[in-house]
Amino acid sequence: GEDVEQSLFLSVREGDSSVINCTYTDSSSTYLYWYKQEPGAGLQLLTYIFSNMDMKQDQRLTVLLNKKDKHLSLRIADTQTGDSAIYFCAEIVNYIPTFGRGTSLIVHP
Amino acid sequence: DSGVTQTPKHLITATGQRVTLRCSPRSGDLSVYWYQQSLDQGLQFLIQYYNGEERAKGNILERFSAQQFPDLHSELNLSSLELGDSALYFCASSALSGGSYEQYFGPGTRLTVT
Numbered sequence: 015g016e017d018v019e020q021s022l023f024l025s026v027r028e029g030d031s032s033v034i035n036c037t038y039t040d041s042s043s044t045y046l047y048w049y050k051q052e053p054g055a056g057l058q059l060l061t062y063i064f065s066n067m068d069m070k071q072d073q074r075l076t077v078l079l080n081k082k083d084k085h086l087s088l089r090i091a092d093t094q095t096g097d098s099a100i101y102f103c104a105e106i107v108n109y110i111p112t113f114g115r116g117t118s119l120i121v122h123p
Numbered sequence: 124d125s126g127v128t129q130t131p132k133h134l135i136t137a138t139g140q141r142v143t144l145r146c147s148p149r150s151g152d153l154s155v156y157w158y159q160q161s162l163d164q165g166l167q168f169l170i171q172y173y174n175g176e177e178r179a180k181g182n183i184l185e186r187f188s189a190q191q192f193p194d195l196h197s198e199l200n201l202s203s204l205e206l207g208d209s210a211l212y213f214c215a216s217s218a219l220s221g222g223s224y225e226q227y228f229g230p231g232t233r234l235t236v237t
Contacts, residue, residue: 056228
């Protein structure tokens with residue numbers, strides 16, 4: 015895989031929607047992932063999308079994939095203080111996972 | 124609790140030393156991945172094993188090696204340690220190998236090299 019890029023920080027108010035963006039560079043990626051890391055813990059898979067899909071919704075989470083622009087986004091509806099964490103996007107190409115640097119989501123009450 | 128265990132949780136050692144990190148995958152998982160997480164480099168994939176065989180290799184230094192044993196637990200050996208090797212080392216496991224299989228991460232081993 016090549017570089018996966020994300021913005022480093024996002025600050026939102028509780029109850030608002032959060033949108034975390036990611037750009038990947040390998041068009042042969044078959045699966046793209048969003049992981050969450052809380053302080054002092056390992057990564058937890060939130061959701062993933064297969065490359066032939068444009069959108070996937072799972073409760074408060076919506077993933078959008080724009081394959082032409084190699085752009086992936088994660089929308090969290092009704093963001094809660096418990097959603098504060100670092101969010102990583104990732105791709106796997108030829109069995110090799112590549113993660114972005116992570117976006118720190120800070121939710122203000 | 125992901126079901127993946129890693130020992131030890133913390134490790135402090137001196138430059139030039141050698142350490143072994145251990146990982147037990149979730150019950151039934153055949154694939155194990157090792158990652159290094161640091162502020163400088165972010166989360167870097169090191170190596171993957173599937174049912175005892177090396178499946179994929181990432182940014183793993185020659186001073187580092189790993190293996191997966193017949194009982195499927197895995198060890199990551201780090202030798203000739205340098206200050207820059209200080210990081211969180213994560214192990215993850217998945218049922219099989221390939222992008223469609225969810226990786227479950229362990230809690231990590233924090234290595235401090237002084």
